[in-house]
Amino acid sequence: MGGVGGAVVNAGLNIALVYGAGLGIAGSGIGTAATQLTMGAVLCTVVVRGARRERASLVPHAGGIWANARDGIPLFVRTLSLRAAILVTVFVATALGEVALAGYQVVNSVWGFAAFALDALAIAAQALVGHRLGAGDVATTRRVLRRTLQWGVGAGALLGVVIAGSGWWFALLFTQDHDVRVAIAVGMAVCGLLMPMAGWVFVLDGVLIGAGDGRYLAWVGVLTFVVYVPVALAVRAWAPDGAAGLAWLWFAFAGVFMAARALTTGWRARGTDWMRTGA
Known part of the structure; x- marks a missing residue:
């Protein structure tokens, strides 16, 4: 649902900035960047809440990072x-x-x-x-x-x-x-x-x-x-x-x-x- 919501917001912002504000390609870039930054912030909020609920540490663990990499x-x-x-x-x-x-x-x-x-x-x-x-x-x-x-x-x-x-x-x-x-x-x-x-x-x-x-x-x-x-x-x-x-x-x-x-x-x-x- 988050991805769908982001896509809808992105499309709306692009239409508003490209055609409404007349910004052209720059408007498309601004709308997409703003949407992605907002989605990232929402994701971070979800992760932090989940970690606190499960009492998991938010401190990065070098061994885990290396294993995933x-x-x-x-x-x-x-x-x-x-x-x-x-x-x-x-x-x-x-x-x-x-x-x-x-x-x-x-x-x-x-x-x-x-x-x-x-x-x-x-x-x-x-x-x-x-x-x-x-x-x-x-x-x-x-x-x-x-x-x-x-x-x-x-x-x-x-x-x-x-x-x-x-x-x-x-x-x-x-x-x-x-x-x-x-x-x-x-x-x-x-x-x-x-x-x-x-x-x-x-x-x-x-x-x-x-x-x-x-x-x-x-x-x-x-x-x-x-x-x-x-x-x-x-x-x-x-x-x-x-x-x-x-x-x-x-x-x-x-x-x-x-x-x-x-x-x-x-x-x-x-x-x-x-x-x-x-x-």
Whole structure:
């Protein structure tokens, strides 16, 4: 609920500052920064209250900080590889002309919104898998894996139909430029087509994080990034400008990059090495 509230406040502030106060991009930055600082303050308040209720110390413990940092390094590497792939995608979009770049900004926002929705399933899978593996219940872990994958692919398919089918009408909300509208519609059609695979990837990502398999995710994160870079650069070098170039770019990112992630995480999930039971 806190995240939803923050998003609503952020959207309201951005509208008020960008359009009402006429601050443009600066207004968007101010609204977002103010919202995030407020959410951070609220989170700190919740943590302090909880600590006092449980009579837990608020003094940092060096050993605990180091242990968390050590355990978090693999996930940091995995996240860094994802961010690097996104940066490469933006780099390619800037070379495909103004129409493709404008279309990319809109389609990327839609992709991000869908990713957050599918991540809700991934977080549920992460919690359920961690709980059952901690209890030593491998059989239930397998059932959770199968069921959450079904939900992930199904939700991805449903979102994909909506995204692919609403591209043209969605584009009307953002621009009066016909070429940009076409680019947005085409880009959303490609994203919609590949959204079921994204649902598979996001859920498996959550499952392996819940199992504490961060080291594997780090290695395959680097591997999938290495696979993606030459494909993305090929799009930059040879794809045409405009809607066609944007379609090729989204096929590279939502297709090739996500397929590499789907294969590596799916291969891992088929085995049992990730199922480490116990606390």
